[in-house]
Amino acid sequence: MAGGNAIRGTRVGAGPIGESERGESAPRRRVSYWCANGHEVRPSFAVDADEPEFWDCPRCGCPAGRDEEQPPAPPRNEPYKTHLAYVKERRSDSDGKAILDEALKRLRERRGE
Numbered sequence: 001m002a003g004g005n006a007i008r009g010t011r012v013g014a015g016p017i018g019e020s021e022r023g024e025s026a027p028r029r030r031v032s033y034w035c036a037n038g039h040e041v042r043p044s045f046a047v048d049a050d051e052p053e054f055w056d057c058p059r060c061g062c063p064a065g066r067d068e069e070q071p072p073a074p075p076r077n078e079p080y081k082t083h084l085a086y087v088k089e090r091r092s093d094s095d096g097k098a099i100l101d102e103a104l105k106r107l108r109e110r111r112g113e
């Protein structure tokens with residue numbers, strides 16, 4: 001009967017991610033990272049996988065590195081703000097209007113207006 005399978009599937013999906021269960025079947029190792037604010041992060045990786053050079057600190061968002069004495073420097077600006085500043089710098093409102101006017105002018109010329 002199909003109903004039995006549906007119920008079993010729901011039970012498996014509803015539970016939390018079985019970290020301990022999977023940790024037993026696939027051996028994992030923990031690697032320590034330290035951020036500039038002194039937070040230690042210990043993500044776990046598969047034994048046969050290379051750990052990345054940097055890891056984002058979940059507490060403050062700074063990059064964390066393998067060397068406790070020399071953690072990577074925190075980014076000076078938030079990336080989002082920097083990106084917005086870039087856009088505003090490169091294309092001001094007046095520039096945008098000039099580009100639009102130019103495009104309209106060419107369109108009208110092509111139509112022979």
Ligand SMILES: [Zn+2]
Pocket residue numbers: 035036037038039057058059060061062
């Ligand atoms: Zn941190």
